[in-house]
Amino acid sequence: MTAQPxxxxxxxxxxxxxxTELAGARRAGGRAPRLVIVTATDDEASAWYVRSLASAAGKxxxxxDVADLGPLATAGDITARLTALSQDDAxxxxxxxxxxxxxxxxxxxxxxxxxxxxxxxANPLSLGRLAVGxxxxxxxxxxxxxxxxxxxxxxxxxxxxxxxxxxxxxxxPLAHLLLDRDATVTVCHSRTRDLAAVTSTADVLVxxxxxxxxxxxxxxxxxxxxxDVGTNPTPDGGLAGDVDPAVASVASALTPVPGGVGPVTxxxxxxxxxx
Amino acid sequence: MTAQPxxxxxxxxxxxxxxTELAGARRAGGRAPRLVIVTATDDEASAWYVRSLASAAGKxxxxxDVADLGPLATAGDITARLTALSQDDAxxxxxxxxxxxxxxxxxxxxxxxxxxxxxxxANPLSLGRLAVGxxxxxxxxxxxxxxxxxxxxxxxxxxxxxxxxxxxxxxxPLAHLLLDRDATVTVCHSRTRDLAAVTSTADVLVxxxxxxxxxxxxxxxxxxxxxDVGTNPTPDGGLAGDVDPAVASVASALTPVPGGVGPVTxxxxxxxxxx
Numbered sequence: 001m002t003a004q005p006x007x008x009x010x011x012x013x014x015x016x017x018x019x020t021e022l023a024g025a026r027r028a029g030g031r032a033p034r035l036v037i038v039t040a041t042d043d044e045a046s047a048w049y050v051r052s053l054a055s056a057a058g059k060x061x062x063x064x065d066v067a068d069l070g071p072l073a074t075a076g077d078i079t080a081r082l083t084a085l086s087q088d089d090a091x092x093x094x095x096x097x098x099x100x101x102x103x104x105x106x107x108x109x110x111x112x113x114x115x116x117x118x119x120x121x122a123n124p125l126s127l128g129r130l131a132v133g134x135x136x137x138x139x140x141x142x143x144x145x146x147x148x149x150x151x152x153x154x155x156x157x158x159x160x161x162x163x164x165x166x167x168x169x170x171x172x173p174l175a176h177l178l179l180d181r182d183a184t185v186t187v188c189h190s191r192t193r194d195l196a197a198v199t200s201t202a203d204v205l206v207x208x209x210x211x212x213x214x215x216x217x218x219x220x221x222x223x224x225x226x227x228d229v230g231t232n233p234t235p236d237g238g239l240a241g242d243v244d245p246a247v248a249s250v251a252s253a254l255t256p257v258p259g260g261v262g263p264v265t266x267x268x269x270x271x272x273x274x275x
Numbered sequence: 276m277t278a279q280p281x282x283x284x285x286x287x288x289x290x291x292x293x294x295t296e297l298a299g300a301r302r303a304g305g306r307a308p309r310l311v312i313v314t315a316t317d318d319e320a321s322a323w324y325v326r327s328l329a330s331a332a333g334k335x336x337x338x339x340d341v342a343d344l345g346p347l348a349t350a351g352d353i354t355a356r357l358t359a360l361s362q363d364d365a366x367x368x369x370x371x372x373x374x375x376x377x378x379x380x381x382x383x384x385x386x387x388x389x390x391x392x393x394x395x396x397a398n399p400l401s402l403g404r405l406a407v408g409x410x411x412x413x414x415x416x417x418x419x420x421x422x423x424x425x426x427x428x429x430x431x432x433x434x435x436x437x438x439x440x441x442x443x444x445x446x447x448p449l450a451h452l453l454l455d456r457d458a459t460v461t462v463c464h465s466r467t468r469d470l471a472a473v474t475s476t477a478d479v480l481v482x483x484x485x486x487x488x489x490x491x492x493x494x495x496x497x498x499x500x501x502x503d504v505g506t507n508p509t510p511d512g513g514l515a516g517d518v519d520p521a522v523a524s525v526a527s528a529l530t531p532v533p534g535g536v537g538p539v540t541x542x543x544x545x546x547x548x549x550x
Contacts, residue, residue: 107407128403132382132443158468166454168407175450179441179462184473186461187454193433198459201476 003226003247003254004152008144011151012263015271016060022274023061034063035093035119035273036085040073040101045233050097056266062273071101078104079112086114093119093273098169107168119272121173131176137272142174144264145206145227146181148255154204154225157182162199164188164215164242165208170229174206195219205251207242215243217250226251229261278501278522278529279427283419286426287538290546291335297549298336309338310368310394310548311360315348318374320508325372331541337548346376353379354387361389368394368548373444382443394547396448406451412547417449419539420481420502421456423530429479429500432457437474439463439490439517440483445504449481470494480526482517490518492525501526504536 026033035057037050050066057064067085069077078096085094094117098106110122118126121139129136149156161183165171171187178185188198190209199205199219207215208229220226230242241257248254255261301308310332312325325341332339342360344352353371360369369392371385385397393401396414404411424431436458440446446462453460463473465484474480474494482490483504495501505517516532523529530536 105408107404107409124403124407124409125400126403127406128399128401129382131402131406131447132399133380134382134399158466160468160473172406172451172454175462176447179447179464182464182466184461184463184467186459187450188459189454189457191433191457192459193435198435 002249003251006148006152006225006227006253006255006260008148008151008255008260008262008264011147012267015264015267016056019062019267019270019274020060026274027061031090032061032063033092033274034065034090035095035270036065036067036091037095037097038067038069038078038081038085039097040069040071040078041097041099042071043099046097046099053266053269057270057273060270062270073101075104075109078109082109082112086112086117091117093117095120095269096122119269120169122169124168127168127173127176130173133180138177139169139173140265140269140272141170141208141229141261142177143268144261145170145174145229146177147264147268148227148261149204149225152225152253154253156204159183159203160186160201161204161206162186162188162202163206163208164195164199165206165210165229167208170208174208178204209242211242212240213242213244215247217244217246220247220250222250223252224250225253227255227261228257230257231262277524278526281423281427281500281502281528281530281535283423283426283530283535283537283539286422287542290422290539290542291331294337294542294545294549295335301549302336306365307336307338308367308549309340309365310370310545311340311342311366312370312372313342313344313353313356313360314372315344315346315353315376316372316374317346321372321374328541328544332545332548335545337545348376350379350384353384357384357387361387361392366392368392370395370544371397394544395444397444399443402443402448402451405448408455413452414444414448415540415544415547416445416483416504416536417452418543419536420445420449420504421452422539422543423502423536424479424500427500427528429528431479434458434478435461435476436479436481437461437463437477438481438483439470439474440481440485440504442483445483449483453479484517486517487515488517488519490522492519492521495522495525497525498527499525500528502530502536503532505532506537 054064126136166189212232228241228243329339401411441464481502487507503516503518
């Protein structure tokens with residue numbers, strides 16, 4: 001068997017086309033939609049991601065500013081800026097880029113982002129609302145996983161879904177999104193005993209841990225659908241997923257890295273800005 | 276095998292003793308701690324529970340008022356009262372009792388409870404904070420399950436925990452509490468296919484669905500620890516759990532109903548008022 005590749009580029013292009021249209025209408029109506037990305041790091045991978053996001057925003061007609069507070073910014077500096085941007089009527093979306101200065105957790109400061117502008121679902125209130133079925137922006141990566149599964153008509157109701165990774169930005173919100181779609185959901189993590197025994201129960205397996213090729217064919221039930229959220233840098237400057245490509249010999253479908261979840265994530269983030 | 280009964284009355288008594296001491300100190304210092312329970316229903320079981328909670332509060336030295344808005348209260352009425360109580364310096368804890376008037380979900384109005392007074396963890400922000408590891412009150416029932424497991428030294432790290440029920444007040448917050456304790460957590464619900472196949476993977480099985488004796492010996496792995504959150508009224512005026520008592524022949528330990536999770540829930544709720 002060779003797994004069907006669940007590419008995300010076409011879906012992302014369709015989402016971006018819709019966003020371009022909406023942003024154009026807003027621009028014609030007086031003001032282009034505006035996203036502000038707050039950064040507080042000198043991490044190079046982060047800077048690269050922010051540049052690519054700003055470029056993607058520009059292409060769909062969204063103005064994008066980067067507010068760089070520098071790696072010495074305090075929690076007070078960051079929350080003050082997030083609060084000001086939340087109150088600024090000329091700003092539609094606010095995103096706080098990680099990593100943050102040492103010792104500072106995203107959830108400690110992201111509460112200062114107005115949920116109505118929290119386009120990457122970073123505020124704990126957004127996660128809580130998501131969990132109880134109230135309107136809220138989900139973290140774009142988690143939303144992208146479900147959007148990709150929908151794109152390929154993967155049936156989630158009653159399916160056994162296993163999420164590897166319990167982060168506040170992917171694993172936990174994704175668990176709620178999958179539960180909301182009537183999947184039976186298991187969350188695994190670094191302390192899970194016999195990971196392969198758990199993951200091989202999955203009809204739908206999502207890897208979101210950030211460890212290159214952690215998921216091997218032994219972790220996957222024959223015919224499972226596998227979604228790879230990992231974007232681990234390789235020595236040659238490329239990207240590797242959390243899923244060993246050999247899994248394609250066992251799974252019925254597998255998202256590529258790059259070109260799977262990533263482009264959909266970016267497109268959904270931009271969609272949240274114009275929504 | 277006959278399962279060890281994991282009774283909650285002793286633990287509850289110890290918690291109440293501590294609360295009595297703290298409430299007495301507060302009373303001596305000028306003002307007794309005060310809990311206000313907001314109700315908007317003429318449901319009899321709810322009224323019984325509120326009376327028993329008020330009585331329990333009185334016994335530990337907590338003043339408890341019931342604000343009965345009646346079954347015709349609107350969302351606006353309820354949020355206005357919750358907001359006023361949140362701002363009232365003479366009130367330490369605010370609880371909104373369910374059921375609410377027809378068509379109104381708890382999460383639609385519970386956002387009006389100040390998280391610092393949200394002693395039953397009803398505000399979606401409390402759930403979101405819980406999920407990301409920020410300080411927050413957990414719903415007392417979910418916290419009681421973990422407290423009982425701790426009382427009997429059940430090891431959660433690396434254990435496979437299965438929660439049956441995905442409610443915002445028990446199943447979902449409990450999943451986060453168990454994840455936080457390094458369990459591998461699965462959430463099942465009414466749409467789960469082959470429930471017994473999933474539940475029988477559990478080292479720790481928690482039933483929180485509100486269906487009398489749904490969990491039978493066929494659902495339980497030999498030696499599993501089983502926690503029964505169900506409190507279903509029986510025709511003769513008693514209480515029945517979600518777990519068939521015959522499970523005691525398979526499980527290594529089982530919480531009784533009544534006398535298991537219930538008393539610990541009440542004690543933790545009162546503890547949250549004085550904390």
